[in-house]
Amino acid sequence: MSDLYFGTELFSELDRLQRQMSTLFGGFPSSLRSSRLGTFPPINIGATDDTIEIVAFAPGIDATKLDISIDKGLLTIAGERTSSLRHSAESRRAYAQERFAGSFRRAVELxxxxxxxxxxxxxxxxxxxxxxxxxxxxKPRAITVE
Structure with a gap:
């Protein structure tokens, strides 16, 4: 029998530490030019045989004011989202504000x-x-054997 005894408190503390570390480090981007979690607009990237598909979730934006460009393999999405509140900032007291308002810029390496x-x-x-x-x-292609 071993002289070492580890109580259940140690294992529960290790579980708690592991959860905290996963929360802290689990959200790292897959690319150096990607951004951290909570960046606006959030995006999904996928591919078909013919195209690369990018969906940027950007509600409440005037589409004519979006600036999309590609330069040296970097796709940039920029624009501005105005506040949804119609009252002036001086007469309004916000208790909570979770919706982003202001200018944004998001870059994705292609x-x-x-x-x-x-x-x-x-x-x-x-x-x-x-x-x-x-x-x-x-693109994938079939090759005939002669």
Missing amino acids: PQHADPDKVQARYVDGCLLISIGKREAS
Whole structure:
């Protein structure tokens, strides 16, 4: 029998520490140019055989004031969201304010096979949908055997 005894308090403390560390370090971005959690607008990125699809969740924005650009493999989304409150700031007392208002800029590093000449963007129901075509050389193709 061992002289060491670890009570259940130690294991519950280790579990608590592990949960805290997961919360603290679990939200790191997958790319160095990605941003931390809570950044506006939040985005989803996916791909098909022909395109890279990016959805930016940006409700309450005038689509004509969005600035989308691609430069050196970096997609940048910039714009401004105005406050939804109609009262002047002087006469209003906010008890809680969770909705972001102000200017924003979000940059996403694109894969090398993204073709910056094949970009389409549309704003539908508060979502900015960006579709970027892939270069022809990177698309899957069948090869016939002779």
